[in-house]
Amino acid sequence: MQNKVDVDEFIRVLEDLYEEDPCQVLPNAIWKTKERLSSLQCSFTEIQGKGVELKAWNDEVVHVLWNKDRKIDPSFRQIMEKSSLMVIHDDYVRQIETTDAYRVKKPFFSLRHDHEDISAYSMPKGFYIKEARPEGESGQISDLIKRCYKDLKPSPETVRSWALHKTFDPTLWIWIMDHEKGTPAALGIAELDPKVPEGALEWIQVLPEYQGSGFGKILVLELLNRIKGKAKFTTVSGEVDNETNPERLYRSCGFMGNDTWWLLRR
Numbered sequence: 104m105q106n107k108v109d110v111d112e113f114i115r116v117l118e119d120l121y122e123e124d125p126c127q128v129l130p131n132a133i134w135k136t137k138e139r140l141s142s143l144q145c146s147f148t149e150i151q152g153k154g155v156e157l158k159a160w161n162d163e164v165v166h167v168l169w170n171k172d173r174k175i176d177p178s179f180r181q182i183m184e185k186s187s188l189m190v191i192h193d194d195y196v197r198q199i200e201t202t203d204a205y206r207v208k209k210p211f212f213s214l215r216h217d218h219e220d221i222s223a224y225s226m227p228k229g230f231y232i233k234e235a236r237p238e239g240e241s242g243q244i245s246d247l248i249k250r251c252y253k254d255l256k257p258s259p260e261t262v263r264s265w266a267l268h269k270t271f272d273p274t275l276w277i278w279i280m281d282h283e284k285g286t287p288a289a290l291g292i293a294e295l296d297p298k299v300p301e302g303a304l305e306w307i308q309v310l311p312e313y314q315g316s317g318f319g320k321i322l323v324l325e326l327l328n329r330i331k332g333k334a335k336f337t338t339v340s341g342e343v344d345n346e347t348n349p350e351r352l353y354r355s356c357g358f359m360g361n362d363t364w365w366l367l368r369r
Contacts, residue, residue, distance in 0.1 A: 113145040116154040120169065122299060125338050126213040128157070128169050130190055130364035132303035132338055134270050134296045139166060165189040174198070186369075193363040207368035210343040212350045214358035218331040221357065224324045227316060229283055232325060235276040235290065237266040244276075247290050251308040270294035270303070274329055279309075279318050288313040291322035295333055302330035302337035307349070323356040340364070 114137055121128045129136055140159060143166055148156040158179060159167035165186045168179070173194045175183070183189060183199075193210075202208055226232070235244060241259035249256050265271070275293040280286070292306040304326060309318045330337050339358060341349045 110140050110145055113140065113147050113157070113159070116147045116149065117157055117167075118299065120154050120157065122335065125301065125336065126215050126360045126362040127192065129167070130192075130211055130213055131340060132270070132294065132296065132301060133299055134268070134294075134301075136167065143167075160186065163187050165191065168192070168195055188369070189365075189367045191365060191367070193365060196365045196367070202367065205367040205369055207366060209366045211340050211364045211366065212343050212360075213338065213340045213362045213364055214350070214353050214360040216327060216337045216339075216356070216358045218327065218334075218336065219357075221327045221331065222324055224317075224321050226279075226321060229281065230288060230318075231280050231282060232321075233278050233280055234274060235278050235287075235292075236273075237263055237276060243287060244290060247287055247310060248306065248308055250310055265292070265305075268294065270296045272333075275302075275326060277322065277325060279313075279321065281313075288316075289318040289322055291326050293326045293330060293337070295330060297333070300334040302326075302334040304337065304339040304353075307352070319352050320356055323353065327356065 117128070117136070118133065121133050125133070136159075143159040143161050143164070146156075146158045147154060156170040157167050160182055163186060165183055165188070168175075168191050175195055175198050196202070237244065241262040244262045245257055245259045272293070272295040275295060277291045278287045279289040281288045287310075289309040290306060291304075291308075294303045294305055295301075296303070304323065307319055307322050309316075309322075327337060339353050341353075343350070343363065
């Protein structure tokens with residue numbers, strides 16, 4: 104069966120496939136893709152009730168491309184050639200004859216943790232974890248993220264908007280606090296999508312003056328423990344070429360996978 108109209112049916116097939124192998128189906132947490140589907144043309148194919156192909160696109164963007172055979176069919180290749188932006192798995196990028204037409208070619212890793220064998224950690228003396236409050240502490244959250252990035256500057260209003268998502272869980276916004284100074288040293292934010300069910304790590308940030316203290320790993324492990332029992336798995340993604348090498352951190356915490364996704368922009 105092929106359907107190009109019913110988004111709800113598309114989501115049903117997408118969710119089934121995503122739960123089996125999230126990192127091969129999408130480059131990001133599934134809720135982010137579902138929010139975009141209303142503006143896209145969706146197509147899926149089923150054989151004996153099992154999804155074998157998914158596509159979602161419009162005149163400008165190819166946002167979803169997955170099929171069991173891992174091949175680009177000729178008709179969809181024509182759509183891809185007209186798109187100004189694609190986010191596609193490495194399996195499909197390898198089938199594009201040339202990527203010279205794309206001004207931006209950025210690879211991202213995508214990893215998964217099944218909540219087994221979460222390592223223990225010990226907090227350095229003088230530090231402790233407490234929950235962060237997006238409403239009352241959005242300024243502090245915004246400031247810490249800005250100090251950790253050269254090019255990401257979310258405003259306090261933007262931070263508060265994150266808490267309006269259906270995946271917001273107040274127990275998954277946490278600080279590592281410097282007891283002596285009474286100020287944050289690091290921030291961790293994760294999301295919980297009970298529909299899948301999936302946890303997703305969004306922000307793991309350690310201020311420059313505290314880096315090298317193991318706080319990144321503490322944040323990841325603490326969030327995994329908080330998500331465990333609420334979700335089937337937790338996903339995380341990030342830039343392959345990031346100079347801080349976040350992939351190494353996540354793998355040291357038990358995340359696994361070999362999927363690479365590419366953002367291609369003309």
